[in-house]
Amino acid sequence: MPRLTARERREGYQREYSFQKRHGKPFFPNAVFHDTIVSLIVVALIMGMAILWHAQFGAIPAEATAERIGGLLGPAYEAKADPGVLGYDPRPDWYFFFLFELLRIFKTPELLIVGSIIIPTIWMVLLIGWPFIDRNPDRRLSRRPIALALGVTVPIVLLTLTFYGSKAPGAAGQASTEPGAAAFAGGACSTCHTLANAGTAGNVGPVLDSANPDYATALNFITNGKGGMPSFKATYTADEISCLAGYVATWAAAKGTTPGPQAASAKATYPASCTKAGGLFAGTATNAVGP
Amino acid sequence: MSTLLPPPGEIAMIPVDWVEERSGAISFGKFMLFRNVPKDISWLQTLGSALITVFILQSTTGILLAMYYQPDPDTAWSTIQWITNDATLGWLVRGMHKWGSSVMVVLLFLHMGRTFLFGAYKYPREMTWITGAIIFILVMGMSFTGYLLVFDERAYWATIVGVNINGTAPILGPALSYILMVGPEISTHTLSRFYALHMLVLPSVIGGLIFVHMLLVVRLGVTSPPWSRMQPTEGDV
Numbered sequence: 001m002p003r004l005t006a007r008e009r010r011e012g013y014q015r016e017y018s019f020q021k022r023h024g025k026p027f028f029p030n031a032v033f034h035d036t037i038v039s040l041i042v043v044a045l046i047m048g049m050a051i052l053w054h055a056q057f058g059a060i061p062a063e064a065t066a067e068r069i070g071g072l073l074g075p076a077y078e079a080k081a082d083p084g085v086l087g088y089d090p091r092p093d094w095y096f097f098f099l100f101e102l103l104r105i106f107k108t109p110e111l112l113i114v115g116s117i118i119i120p121t122i123w124m125v126l127l128i129g130w131p132f133i134d135r136n137p138d139r140r141l142s143r144r145p146i147a148l149a150l151g152v153t154v155p156i157v158l159l160t161l162t163f164y165g166s167k168a169p170g171a172a173g174q175a176s177t178e179p180g181a182a183a184f185a186g187g188a189c190s191t192c193h194t195l196a197n198a199g200t201a202g203n204v205g206p207v208l209d210s211a212n213p214d215y216a217t218a219l220n221f222i223t224n225g226k227g228g229m230p231s232f233k234a235t236y237t238a239d240e241i242s243c244l245a246g247y248v249a250t251w252a253a254a255k256g257t258t259p260g261p262q263a264a265s266a267k268a269t270y271p272a273s274c275t276k277a278g279g280l281f282a283g284t285a286t287n288a289v290g291p
Numbered sequence: 292m293s294t295l296l297p298p299p300g301e302i303a304m305i306p307v308d309w310v311e312e313r314s315g316a317i318s319f320g321k322f323m324l325f326r327n328v329p330k331d332i333s334w335l336q337t338l339g340s341a342l343i344t345v346f347i348l349q350s351t352t353g354i355l356l357a358m359y360y361q362p363d364p365d366t367a368w369s370t371i372q373w374i375t376n377d378a379t380l381g382w383l384v385r386g387m388h389k390w391g392s393s394v395m396v397v398l399l400f401l402h403m404g405r406t407f408l409f410g411a412y413k414y415p416r417e418m419t420w421i422t423g424a425i426i427f428i429l430v431m432g433m434s435f436t437g438y439l440l441v442f443d444e445r446a447y448w449a450t451i452v453g454v455n456i457n458g459t460a461p462i463l464g465p466a467l468s469y470i471l472m473v474g475p476e477i478s479t480h481t482l483s484r485f486y487a488l489h490m491l492v493l494p495s496v497i498g499g500l501i502f503v504h505m506l507l508v509v510r511l512g513v514t515s516p517p518w519s520r521m522q523p524t525e526g527d528v
Contacts, residue, residue, distance in 0.1 A: 009414060019523035020515050024327035031328050031513070035340035042341045043348065046394050050386025059376040080368040081447030092449045095396045095434055103456065116459045128424045131417035139410030139517035151407050155400075191448055192455075204452050228455035228468075230476055 009137060097165030098158050103204060104168055112228075179274035180247025183281045188232065189244065197251035205229055208252040214265035218245035239277040246270025329515035335409075336513065338402040345395045346501065352388040353490060360440070362486035364479055367442035392434055399427050411514040419507040426500045429493055436489040439482065447477060450485075 004012065025031075092100050099120065106115030126133070134147055141148050176197050184190065185198040192205035205228065213221070222241050225231035232241060246266040253260035274281045296302070311317040359378060361370045374381040403423065406412055412420035439450040458468035473480035515521060 013414060015523055017512060017515075020329040020519065020521045021327045021512055023521060024329045026325045027328050027513075028324035031332060031336075032324075034334055035337045038334070038337035038341045039344035042344060042394060042398070046345070046348065046387050046391045047383070049390035049394075050383055053386050053390065054375075054382045059382075060372045062372075078443035078445050081364070081442045081444055091445065092453065093434065093438060094393070095431070096453070099456070113459050113461070116456045117461075117464070124428060127427070128421055130424070131412045131420050134413070137413060139413060141408065141517065144410065147407070147410070151404070155404065191452070204455065225475070227465075228458045230451065230455070234476070 004137060091168075094162065094166065097163075098161035099165075100168060101161040101165035104165075107204075107207065108210070176251070178247065178251055179271035180243045180281055181251070183240070183274075183277075183279075184244060184247055186280060187244075188235065189248075192229070195248065195252060197254050198247075208248055209260075210253070212253045212260060212262055213248060214262040215245055215249040215269070216265065218248045237277065239273045240281055242269050243271070243274035243277045243281045246273060323509065326509070328513040329519065330521060331515055331519050332513055333516050335405045338398055338405055339508070342395065342398050342402055343501065343505075345391055345398060346497070349388060349391050349395065350494065350498075352384045352391065353494070355384045356388055357490055360486075362440065362482045364442065364477075364482055367440065367482060371441060392437060395430060396434065399430060403427065409514055409517055416507070416511055416514065419504060419511065422500050422504045422507065426497055426504065429497050429500070433489060433493050433497070436485045436493065439477075439485045440489060442482065450477065450481075 099115075102115035102119060103112070106112055134144075136144055136147070138144060176199070178197065181198045184195065185200050189195075190198065190200035190202050192202040194200055194202055194207040194209065196209050219241065220226075221229060222232050222236075222245055224233070236244070246269050249266040250259045250263040250270055252262065254263075307317060356374065359370055359374050359381070361367060371385065374385050376382075378384075406420065406423070435450075435453055438453075439446050454468050454471050457471065458464045460467065469475070471481070471484070472478075473484050
């Protein structure tokens with residue numbers, strides 16, 4: 001197709017559009033009629049979903065810890081937020097599943113930024129700047145092969161990411177009975193980290209079986225936070241933090257019941273600190289899902 | 292006396308004429324309603340108006356929810372429980388606000404897909420696309436900030452993950468996380484900040500952009516489908 005000058009383009013467009021407008025039909029009642037029908041369908045759909053959601057689960061139970069999971073329209077009422085809660089597997093709402101899945105793809109610490117910032121930023125720039133990128137003046141799909149290919153690929157990629165994001169594994173594994181394992185699996189750690197010994201499969205932070213930190217590093221990160229990881233100074237006592245750090249150093253990259261390569265760095269405090277911390281930290285619980 | 296009064300039809304027109312003379316609102320309304328659109332516009336082109344309907348629905352249900360909701364970690368969850376269990380039709384208002392947000396995201400995708408396939412972002416409608424794209428990103432922001440307000444387990448942990456993702460950005464990331472959470476962790480201030488963003492900042496910006504978006508649509512006219520056969524012939528200029 002020959003390249004048009006700005007003036008030819010403008011005049012061509014104006015000739016065509018003023019013709020279509022002159023031979024068009026008034027907005028009311030023609031377009032308004034169609035708009036009204038579609039709007040009514042959409043409102044009915046939203047009301048239907050709200051009614052179905054409510055009919056399925058009814059009133060929220062009085063106690064703040066009550067949960068109603070499952071159901072046709074996804075999780076319903078959940079327990080009140082509790083920072084100290086054990087064994088919660090966080091998941092975004094469905095429209096952020098694609099981002100959630102991107103993070104699972106780029107989960108090593110060096111690549112994390114690709115999934116979390118770089119790709120979403122490129123998407124946003126492409127989205128806003130698209131009219132300046134696609135300079136082909138033709139609007140018929142048969143003359144826009146590249147746009148058509150993109151228009152098919154992008155939804156497929158997004159739907160695929162959303163699908164796999166929705167199926168992303170939770171902290172479903174079984175924790176070992178080592179001291180600290182149940183606390184790791186049941187606490188906030190499992191939210192973000194994968195550690196085979198604890199049976200967790202979090203996908204936000206580094207996989208501890210590959211990162212394999214020594215005791216001092218783990219202690220420092222849990223206490224002070226690092227990058228995206230929050231500080232747990234206020235959540236856990238010193239003994240509990242020491243227990244978790246010792247557990248991670250000892251059992252990350254462990255082969256079965258043989259401790260991992262950093263186990264020696266934790267020898268001085270682990271598992272003594274776990275016994276001192278007591279409860280879930282002492283290593284009596286066997287279930288990853290919490291008490 | 293009665294002969295001095297104009298006929299009833301004219302009396303009824305007095306306030307209408309009064310408004311028209313001072314604002315031009317009546318002739319503007321007539322222009323909006325009776326302006327011509329291309330003959331062959333399709334059902335696919337109703338998605339934009341459906342989105343405005345959902346925006347109005349979200350605003351209305353949102354205002355009703357705001358009358359009862361308290362953005363405080365201790366009471367947020369219980370006020371929502373109260374709205375759902377005890378307020379008259381509260382469950383419906385809350386349910387419609389929740390599901391309305393999902394429907395809005397889906398409709399945005401479809402509306403954008405339709406615009407893309409029609410090539411309706413091309414000259415002279417580039418600005419309409421850009422305002423729409425910004426609205427889309429801001430609506431995702433609405434979803435993210437609305438999420439925490441429920442203050443259940445899912446809301447809490449998903450927000451931590453979301454804020455930490457922001458935190459991985461170079462240079463600005465940690466500062467952005469700190470600004471979003473108002474400190475190193477989720478607190479009363481986080482909740483009221485998200486609430487202010489969710490019900491004041493983002494909706495007003497989105498509302499303003501929708502206004503500009505619609506002005507552009509009216510000014511430039513509704514696109515005819517790319518398969519339109521309504522083409523001017525040689526003698527028809």
